Amino acid sequence: MRVDVVTAVHAAYAGYLPAAWDSLHQQRHPHWTWRVQIDGPPGEIRETLTACGAADDGRVRIGAHGTQEGPGVARNIALGECTAPLVQNLDADDELEPDALAALSGALTAHPTAGYAVGHARDLHADGTLRTARLAVPAGPLARGALAIAWASAFPDHTLPPVHPAGVMWRRNLLLTIGGWAALRGVEDTATLIAGSALATGILLDLPTLRYRRHDAQRSRRSGNFSGGGVNICSSGSAPPSSPPGPRGRNDDQRHSGGQAVRRTGGQAVGLTRRSRFASDFSSIVSGTTGQLTRAFHFSDTALQSQ
Secondary structure, eight states, X not given: XXXXXXXXXXXXXXXXXHHHHHHHHXXXXXOEEEEEEEOSOOHHHHHHHHHTTGGGSTTEEEEEOSSOOOHHHHHHHHHTTXXXXXXXXXXXXXXXXXXXXXXXXXXXXXXXXXXXXXXXXXXXXXXXXXXXXXXXXXXXXXOTXXXXXXXXXXXXXXXXXXXXXXXXXXXXXXXXXXXXXOOOTTOHHHHHHHHHHHHSOEEEEEEEEEEEEOOTTOGGGOOOOOOTTSXXXXXXXXXXXXXXXXXXXXXXXXXXXXXXXEEEETTEEEEEEHHHHHHHXXXXXXXXXXXXXXXXXXOOHHHHTOO
């Protein structure tokens, strides 16, 4: 099946694009289009894509929207241009393994009722070494809601989702059904994975498909003073805004662990990792919510096979 590969990129990441492009060139699956969406000033990025030869390749589409809106918005703009039945995310600073598109699209072809497929992610370090992280869930079919439940059950010792959200291949109609990538700062791909996996079954492959680059400029490693809009609106079972914050878990050894978000509670600003915050809030309601989602928005097998 055809695959649209979506990459959101801003100027600071322009230098990583030739490696991402090279990883696409090495794909054994021939039927792909690379949709690069430039987030912010396009000059340096266009020059880089021209210099590495990507801009002259007929399989590459380059879009730009002028302002810098963040990766979620940029990906969704590119998603609006996608026509292939499958959509693969590729962050600008990451690389795909040579068999990634073939393996993931093959899994979705073999399992027509699955809405997404994902494999291992290997950390790519500055010296070129690759390190594989152990999967938190067994390879094979993933039931609806399984990732959310596994994630919540591991909290607070582990705040990362059970599989790497940056390497997911989606059926385009499922990705559109959940509204594309989520508007959650710093956890766009994680929130999208949890929402999509609540609506549809998936496939986890027991092989690496993504090389996740480790570097100091990663967005997920930055700290900031983003408050998320001020005082929390409480979910069922969470503390009221005037209550003092409870303890939050964090594993500092985990990779791509996220920068600091700020929670305003009773006038106090409490620093939390973005992923920890999202995981903690989600874990309090995940069991009931997953059941409600799958009953109310059951993503039918017929819908998945309609393309």
